[in-house]
Amino acid sequence: MIKKSLAMFAIASLALTASCKKENAALRIDDQTAKKAELAHAEAGKLPVISFENTEYDFGTVDQGEKVNHTYTFTNTGTADLIISDAKASCGCTVPSFTKDAVKPGEKGEVTVEFNTAGKKGSQSKTVTLTLNTEKGTEMLKFTADVKDNGIGVAKGK
Template sequence: MKRSVAMLAIAALALTSCKKENAALRIDDATAKKAELAHAESGKLPVIKFASMDHDFGTIEEGTTVEHTYTFTNEGTADLVVSNVKASCGCTIPSYTQSPVKPGGTGEIKVTFNSSGKSGNQSKQVTVTLNTEKGTEILNFKANVTPKAGGIGVVKH
């Protein structure tokens, strides 16, 4: 956004400087102050910081459903908005903080992994879409799924 403000300012200067009068003399203090405030406001961005972006469920039995909650903090200067969270497969269901997270505030992304029909080492990703400069973050988890020996259960990690 800083680039677009700078480009707009350069374009305005280029267009007005083609005239014979000095363009700088036509800018009053109020207009300059508005431009300065707009430039300062454009620098406000949310910054997401996860406690951890990776999780290992360890060894679980096939058919077990496990959950993990990734926690994050907004270390930026504007509200953080998570607009979408998408898992890499249908075996994982994400849920997340849907309200804006104020600067200094915290939020959560919970993933529920169903290991039914899975075996061996499993590595999955969850893509988080948000209003940061980067725009997306990738969360990872893994599990070693062993063949089913008994009933199905839910384990929270």
């Protein structure tokens, strides 16, 4: 009986201590922290949104050894600046470049891909994955090409 009473007293003491700590933590929030939290909450609804004219492109039939380019155009249809922080191609034969500056709401930007067909033949399908500050965080661009084997297999002009 004494052990049971002692255990109940210990549990009650822990419960009271825990509830006091929660109140003390709430009291430690100063005005500056509260204002930062309020501002973050107000800005939380503002997000950039990337809207591409097209996310897929077909180069058609190209000669082996050619370097071909395509530019994907997009608009920031969101309510905050859009920033592309990275672009990764699915293979080393593709080199992406993109608008480096923040794209304001309503403004346009570009992602250009250069596909080197050297050493490639037949049907090709490649992707470029963008890392950006949108709610989704990534976007994927795709392109295809039918590389005609001309027996050279190296870039023209080399």
